[in-house]
Amino acid sequence: MENYATLFPYNSPSSTSTTPVSSHLSLNLMNDYSHDAAYSNDNNNSYDQLEDDLGFIEENLNCNSDQEIVVDPTVSPTSSGLGNSDLNSTSGSGKMINIKKGEKKIKKPKCAFQTRSQVDILDDGYRWRKYGQKAVKNNKFPRSYYRCTHHGCNVKKQVQRLSKDEGVVVTTYEGTHSHPIEKSTDNFEHILTQMQIYSSC
DNA sequence: CGCTTTTGACCGGCGC
DNA sequence: GCGCCGGTCAAAAGCG
Numbered sequence: 441m442e443n444y445a446t447l448f449p450y451n452s453p454s455s456t457s458t459t460p461v462s463s464h465l466s467l468n469l470m471n472d473y474s475h476d477a478a479y480s481n482d483n484n485n486s487y488d489q490l491e492d493d494l495g496f497i498e499e500n501l502n503c504n505s506d507q508e509i510v511v512d513p514t515v516s517p518t519s520s521g522l523g524n525s526d527l528n529s530t531s532g533s534g535k536m537i538n539i540k541k542g543e544k545k546i547k548k549p550k551c552a553f554q555t556r557s558q559v560d561i562l563d564d565g566y567r568w569r570k571y572g573q574k575a576v577k578n579n580k581f582p583r584s585y586y587r588c589t590h591h592g593c594n595v596k597k598q599v600q601r602l603s604k605d606e607g608v609v610v611t612t613y614e615g616t617h618s619h620p621i622e623k624s625t626d627n628f629e630h631i632l633t634q635m636q637i638y639s640s641c
Numbered sequence: 642c643g644c645t646t647t648t649g650a651c652c653g654g655c656g657c
Numbered sequence: 658g659c660g661c662c663g664g665t666c667a668a669a670a671g672c673g
Contacts (some may be wrong), residue, residue, distance in 0.1 A: 570646055572665060585664070589644090598664095 483633070552612040554602075559609075565621035568597065579603040590619045 572585035581601040588595040595615040602608040 520648075569644085571667095574663065574665095576660070583663085 498504060536618075549616045550612055552610060555609045555611060556607050557609050566595075566617060588615075588617060590617070593618050 443618065524600050567589040568586040569589045570584055571587050573582045574585070576583045579600070580603050583598055583600040586597045586599065593615075595613065598610075598611050598612040602610060
């Protein structure tokens with residue numbers, strides 16, 4: 441449970457969001473470790489194919505190890521505060537427990553994506569609950585923090601709109617879902633059919 | 642009524 | 658040591 445690989449290269453909404461998915465959307469896959477990931481969707485739209493597509497994306501992202509992917513300075517995952525929740529578990533009072541001295545801090549791999557979209561959050565089929573929002577330095581847009589609501593699933597994501605380009609939304613995923621998609625992926629398929637993914641490096 | 646969002650407070654890490 | 662900053666918590670409010 442320490443190797444986190446699954447990720448989905450698109451934004452997702454909070455479960456109650458009724459915001460329509462942008463009909464015109466392009467996505468920049470920003471991954472320092474990705475191969476030449478040029479993805480175009482000329483496949484069929486079956487669900488199995490969709491999962492294959494995701495696997496392909498995941499494979500190209502190569503996030504299945506203790507790696508970190510930096511997309512944008514504003515979402516640098518090297519920030520100290522975002523530790524492994526398995527280690528930084530919370531006490532009954534809800535406060536963070538210190539990691540024992542000498543224990544090496546293990547960071548979850550993170551994958552971040554830039555998405556050109558009218559809306560901040562798109563439907564990826566999972567249910568998310570917002571647990572925080574923070575103003576970000578040098579950015580007029582706040583950063584939102586979401587956690588997967590599935591019991592036992594520790595996946596988190598951050599969503600932030602770029603100040604310098606209001607059309608770009610940066611989503612950072614942390615962790616791997618330990619359960620199947622909970623909602624219809626119709627929206628996501630719709631997104632998949634229209635998005636273009638390419639590596640930044 | 643249960644779930645989600647909002648938002649101020651709190652905490653730890655880091656730089657100076 | 659102090660202040661800044663990012664991340665998280667949790668109570669209150671909102672919503673279906």
